[in-house]
Amino acid sequence: MIQQQTLAAGHHVLVRGQVLHYLSDPGPGDDPTAWEFFEDGALWIIDGRIHAAGPWAAIQANMPPAVREGADFHDYRDHLVLPGLVDTHLHYPQAGVIGSFGRQLLDWLNDYTFPAERRFADYSVAEKTAAYVVDRLLAHGTTTASVFATVHAHSVDAFFRVAEAKKLRMLCGKVLMDRNCPDTLRDTAESGRADSQALIERWHGRGRLGYSLTPRFAPTSTREQLQATGELFAARPDLHLQTHLAENPAEIEWVKSLFPERASYLDVYAHHGLLGPRSIYGHCIHLSDAERRQIAAAGAAAAFCPTSNFFLGSGAFDYAASSAAGMRVGLATDVGGGTGFSLIRTLGQAYEASQIHHTPLSAMRGWYLATLGGARALYLDDRIGSFQPGREADFTVLDWTATPELAWRMDNTRTLAERLFALMILGDERCVRGTHVLGEKAR
Numbered sequence: 001m002i003q004q005q006t007l008a009a010g011h012h013v014l015v016r017g018q019v020l021h022y023l024s025d026p027g028p029g030d031d032p033t034a035w036e037f038f039e040d041g042a043l044w045i046i047d048g049r050i051h052a053a054g055p056w057a058a059i060q061a062n063m064p065p066a067v068r069e070g071a072d073f074h075d076y077r078d079h080l081v082l083p084g085l086v087d088t089h090l091h092y093p094q095a096g097v098i099g100s101f102g103r104q105l106l107d108w109l110n111d112y113t114f115p116a117e118r119r120f121a122d123y124s125v126a127e128k129t130a131a132y133v134v135d136r137l138l139a140h141g142t143t144t145a146s147v148f149a150t151v152h153a154h155s156v157d158a159f160f161r162v163a164e165a166k167k168l169r170m171l172c173g174k175v176l177m178d179r180n181c182p183d184t185l186r187d188t189a190e191s192g193r194a195d196s197q198a199l200i201e202r203w204h205g206r207g208r209l210g211y212s213l214t215p216r217f218a219p220t221s222t223r224e225q226l227q228a229t230g231e232l233f234a235a236r237p238d239l240h241l242q243t244h245l246a247e248n249p250a251e252i253e254w255v256k257s258l259f260p261e262r263a264s265y266l267d268v269y270a271h272h273g274l275l276g277p278r279s280i281y282g283h284c285i286h287l288s289d290a291e292r293r294q295i296a297a298a299g300a301a302a303a304f305c306p307t308s309n310f311f312l313g314s315g316a317f318d319y320a321a322s323s324a325a326g327m328r329v330g331l332a333t334d335v336g337g338g339t340g341f342s343l344i345r346t347l348g349q350a351y352e353a354s355q356i357h358h359t360p361l362s363a364m365r366g367w368y369l370a371t372l373g374g375a376r377a378l379y380l381d382d383r384i385g386s387f388q389p390g391r392e393a394d395f396t397v398l399d400w401t402a403t404p405e406l407a408w409r410m411d412n413t414r415t416l417a418e419r420l421f422a423l424m425i426l427g428d429e430r431c432v433r434g435t436h437v438l439g440e441k442a443r
Contacts, residue, residue: 012067013045013439016056017076017397020420021083021387022372028320030364030417036387037416043081044071045393048438053387074441076397079433080423082367083385084143084394085343086374087333089242089282089303091148092133092159092172093117093126094336102312105248108337116336117175118184120150126158133335134162138443140341141396141432144375144384146242146280146303146332147172148214151185153195160203167207167437169384169392171240173214174199178225181216189224193232200236208392210240217244218255218268230273240278240378243269245302246291247283248314266291275300278379282334285315289325296326301377304329304369306349308337319350319369320359330377331369343370344398344431347424363421397434398423406431 019041026034042059044052052059060068097112120126126149137145149155149172156174163170176192177185187195196213204211213229215221221229233241246252246265255265262268266287269275277299284295284302295302304317322329332338333346347366354361361369375385383392400419401407409422423431435443 010046011048012071013043013074013393014059014063014068014071015043015045015074015076015081015395017041017079017081019043019053019081019387020367021053022368023386023388025323025373026362026364026368028359028365030362034368035364040077041081043387043393043395045439048393048440050387050389050391050393052389074434074436076433078400080398080400082396082398083371083387084396084435084437085141085370086330086378086380086385087137087142087145087343088280088301088330088374088377089305089332090145090335090338092129092335093120093148093150093155095129095133095136096336098336098339100336102337105251105312105314105337106254108312112336114182114185117150118182120152120155121184123154123158126150126152126155127161130159130162133159134166134168135443136341138166138435139432140343140429141398141435142341142343143394143396143435143437144169144378144380145171146212146240146378148216148242149174151175151177151187153199156199156203160206160209164207164209166442169208169380169394171210171212171242171378173212173240173242176213176215176225176229177220179222180220189222189228192225193228196229196232200239204239212240212242214241215243215274217251218265219251219258223272226268226272226274233276233279234273237278240280241274242280243274243282245269245281245284246286247309248312249286252286264291266294270294270298280330280377282332283309283314283317284322285309285317289321292322292325292327296328299328301328301330303332303334303377304350305332305334305338306353307339307346308334309353310349311339312337316353316356318357318359319354319361320357328377329369330374342429344424344427344429351425363417363424366424367420393436393439395436396432397436398427398431399433400431402427402431
């Protein structure tokens with residue numbers, strides 16, 4: 001009786017659908033113990049957290065009748081219910097330049113990135129863009145992201161205000177950039193550190209928000225700025241850190257010329273204290289096996305950005321080699337070099353990148369990468385990324401038959417793996433039928 005009264009005290013949400021979530025990485029062999037799938041499944045959510053996930057009949061049987069009758073009920077039968085998708089690397093100020101004619105990375109920075117980010121000196125531009133980007137992320141089924149702002153501290157304020165209003169778990173940080181950039185986008189080692197500290201005090205740990213120290217990449221920060229950032233990172237082990245690494249051959253050669261005393265691009269970050277748990281590097285395409293092992297040993301992670309890597313001609317990230325080395329890896333759109341907010345479309349491109357390395361990405365591992373894999377890469381898997389009890393109840397609902405092509409293909413599939421693979425190759429944002437945050441429908 002006491003237990004029933006305790007359960008009844010909370011706010012209950014009951015969801016019915018085809019429930020899939022991961023307990024671990026399925027690996028190259030698609031280990032069947034790595035996931036749970038309930039064809040007729042349910043989520044029981046209390047006060048925004050998962051209380052139980054399992055077969056519909058079992059969940060219903062365990063719910064006190066009064067709780068069941070009073071719960072908010074969402075009927076998603078014949079739809080796939082997944083943990084909210086996790087985007088491990090995107091630039092929200094670049095939303096307005098998606099789909100601009102691209103050449104190579106360094107041209108992209110000068111032609112599109114810097115002009116777009118200069119506009120964020122106006123707070124109203126940041127505010128409007130943040131609202132747009134958060135709306136589009138939810139529309140595409142993404143509930144958590146690691147987000148680059150601009151050099152302007154108020155660009156972080158704008159993004160976090162929107163994310164907080166939506167009760168989202170988000171990471172964001174002010175770009176640190178004190179050389180090799182326009183004067184209007186340049187800070188200093190001292191001002192960058194002071195701005196970052198103020199933003200940390202204002203936002204880090206507030207609601208579901210976390211702060212990421214954000215040096216854009218080694219070429220746009222002096223040794224003094226990298227050192228100051230490393231000291232701040234070491235002093236606050238609960239902070240996150242995001243930057244770029246080994247995206248483009250010309251970029252790598254530039255780093256060599258700027259830091260001739262360091263053994264490699266990765267060594268620049270390691271030397272300045274920017275390699276460790278909670279650090280994530282966008283791209284990581286052109287790495288040696290030894291560098292992959294070094295990243296893994298440090299507990300750092302890579303953001304796999306296939307759409308932007310193909311769009312800018314940077315190369316193809318080797319997911320199989322990176323995961324075999326023990327690296328944490330998450331999927332990322334890399335808006336605006338990436339061509340859209342859809343992690344479903346990005347999964348299709350991740351498969352194509354894996355084919356280039358003759359190690360095709362399976363569907364079972366692909367959907368892990370977009371959910372629990374991303375949460376692990378961001379060190380948030382104790383809170384999001386699965387439907388284990390106590391996790392925050394962010395989830396997305398996908399329609400297997402959202403387009404005629406998908407419906408036709410689904411009629412010709414026999415297994416869950418076939419259905420999931422078809423969804424990741426043929427699916428897109430039209431498949432998203434709902435996005436829930438802490439159990440409540442947000443989109």
